[in-house]
Amino acid sequence: MSGxxxxxxxxxxxxxFYASVEKAANPQIRNxxxxxxxxPERRSGIILAACPIAKSYGVVTAEAxxxxxxxxxxxxxIRPRMEVYIQRSMQITRIFESFTDLVxxxxxxxxxxxxxxxxxxxxxxxxxxxxIRQRVWMETGVNCRVGIGTSKVLAKMACxxxxxxxxxxxxxxxxxxxxxxxxxxxxDKLFGVGSRMKRHFHRMGIYQIKELAELSPQIxxxxxxxxxxxxxxxxxxxxxxxxxxxxxxxxxxIGQQITLPRDFHTFADIKTILxxxxxxxxxxxxxxxxxxxxxxxxxxxxxxxxxxxxxxxxKLTEQTNDVMTLYQAACFxxxxxxxxxxxRSIGVNLGQLVPDNVLQLNLFTDNVKRQSLAHAMDxxxxxxxxxxxxxxxxxxxxxxxxxxxxxxxxxxx
Numbered sequence: 001m002s003g004x005x006x007x008x009x010x011x012x013x014x015x016x017f018y019a020s021v022e023k024a025a026n027p028q029i030r031n032x033x034x035x036x037x038x039x040p041e042r043r044s045g046i047i048l049a050a051c052p053i054a055k056s057y058g059v060v061t062a063e064a065x066x067x068x069x070x071x072x073x074x075x076x077x078i079r080p081r082m083e084v085y086i087q088r089s090m091q092i093t094r095i096f097e098s099f100t101d102l103v104x105x106x107x108x109x110x111x112x113x114x115x116x117x118x119x120x121x122x123x124x125x126x127x128x129x130x131x132i133r134q135r136v137w138m139e140t141g142v143n144c145r146v147g148i149g150t151s152k153v154l155a156k157m158a159c160x161x162x163x164x165x166x167x168x169x170x171x172x173x174x175x176x177x178x179x180x181x182x183x184x185x186x187x188d189k190l191f192g193v194g195s196r197m198k199r200h201f202h203r204m205g206i207y208q209i210k211e212l213a214e215l216s217p218q219i220x221x222x223x224x225x226x227x228x229x230x231x232x233x234x235x236x237x238x239x240x241x242x243x244x245x246x247x248x249x250x251x252x253x254i255g256q257q258i259t260l261p262r263d264f265h266t267f268a269d270i271k272t273i274l275x276x277x278x279x280x281x282x283x284x285x286x287x288x289x290x291x292x293x294x295x296x297x298x299x300x301x302x303x304x305x306x307x308x309x310x311x312x313x314x315k316l317t318e319q320t321n322d323v324m325t326l327y328q329a330a331c332f333x334x335x336x337x338x339x340x341x342x343x344r345s346i347g348v349n350l351g352q353l354v355p356d357n358v359l360q361l362n363l364f365t366d367n368v369k370r371q372s373l374a375h376a377m378d379x380x381x382x383x384x385x386x387x388x389x390x391x392x393x394x395x396x397x398x399x400x401x402x403x404x405x406x407x408x409x410x411x412x413x
Contacts, residue, residue: 008125009243010113011147011155012132013164014092017109018049021088022078024141033057034076037065048080088140095135099128102243110159112152114243129170148172151239157182157191175237183210183235191234192227209235254292256280257347258400264343267335269398270299274330276394276401277348278323280386283378285321285350289357292350293319295326297333300345310337311347319354322370326350 014020018036023029033054038046045065057072069075089108096103099122102114115128122128129146136144146169147159158173161182173181182189188198190209206212212220213235220228233239256277264270274297285291293316301308314333320326330348380389387402394401 005116007114007116007150008119009149009152009155010115010125010129010132011106011149011152011159012096012111012113012136013145013147013159014089014109014136015143015145015164015169016049016051016055017089017142018080018085019051019054019078020049020142021085021140022081023051025084029076032076033059033072033074034078035059035065035068036078036080037068038080088142092136092140092142092144095139096132099132102245104243104245106156112155112243125172126170133169143169145169146171149237150175151237152241152243153191153234153239154237157189157234160191161185161189173237178213178235178237179210182237183208183213185209187212190231192231197231253296253349253351253353254281254284254288254290255296255347255349257345259345260343261400261403264346264398267338269396270334270338270343270346271331272393272396272398273346273400274334274348275323275327275391276399277346278326278330279391279401281348281350282321282323282326282374283381283386285353286356286374286378289355290353291319291321291356292316292353294351295329295333296347296349296351297330297337298347299334299338299343301341301343308339308341309343310339312337313349313351319352319356321350321356322374324370 019034022036023034031053033056034051035047035054036049038048047059047061047063047065047068050059050061050068054068054072054075057075059068059071059075065077069077085108089105093103093105093111096111096113100113100115100118102117104112106112115125119125119128122131125148129148133144133146136142145159145163147155147157147163148171149155149158154173154175158171162171162173163169185208187193187201187206187209188195190212193201201207201212206215212231215232217229217232220232222228224231258273258277260273264273294313295316296311296313298311299309312333314329316325316329326348377389390399390401393399
């Protein structure tokens, strides 16, 4: 094992990606405070990206647009153009692939690169990172930051905690130097520790990553099972997962969620949304030749302070990607757990996926006919758009299918 070559992994993050793309497309706003935000007319006026100038006024991602405008009166607000951002992300991926064939997207603006086998062609890791940053900037106008480590988790934390905060935009987080770098940071700077886990650690008297790293992994495993041991390994930079182009090929679930344009109060309106969401979930499942046997339904209430809402799942009697079968189950599940409070958002998910090459016969339902009809509707939508054929309920005031067809990932194209 000692003779194995140490891996060199990059995590490359695009700075204020959406806002950077907009500034590159319009030089007139390059020196202005720019944010990309959802449509305030439909209660989705949330900051999706803020440029460094806007952030200097205290504007932060995920806050309401009206709050950001109070902080900075001269804010330039741009509605998202998701098709453009996806195209630019793919262009950046092609740049990365000219440096290594091992490129793994982590999100639209973050990608892992394993450069172990090619770094010698570009000098060392730091020189290679500088060349990548220069090419991305010259070809797209987007500034990127590079975290370097011997594992994906080290590269991710190197980028988030150090590269994003230094002028060079590059940081190499080395395992032998963790006690003087990563371990000095607060516990919530550890990858995988959110606000809830942070509170758990604080109750244990753990405030720094160092205090977690020095614990026995068995103690953490007894308390949180596998996740406890994973957090201990993360603190030590231990992560054997490869950078792989097919990481996301094995799909665990297919879900769809919507933030509603107004609070929904009646089950009749909610049923319309459940049907529309399941239409999309089933269409995606059929396109991947999959079906599932676990349905999850959830909602978030209008009262964000009280935190109303629920997330529940049920095991189906058989695997399916039939929309009406799932719709009946979703209505039962929602009606059972909904406390009649106003609903702000609704989500559904189909899990425990298996290939759909086996069809369960039913004495009371013609599943073969249903499948043929579903595939015919899929063909029409694939050819003419998702709103080309709709159920009558989507034409009601509560229906959102036409509006959703104009969007990608919940945002306008």
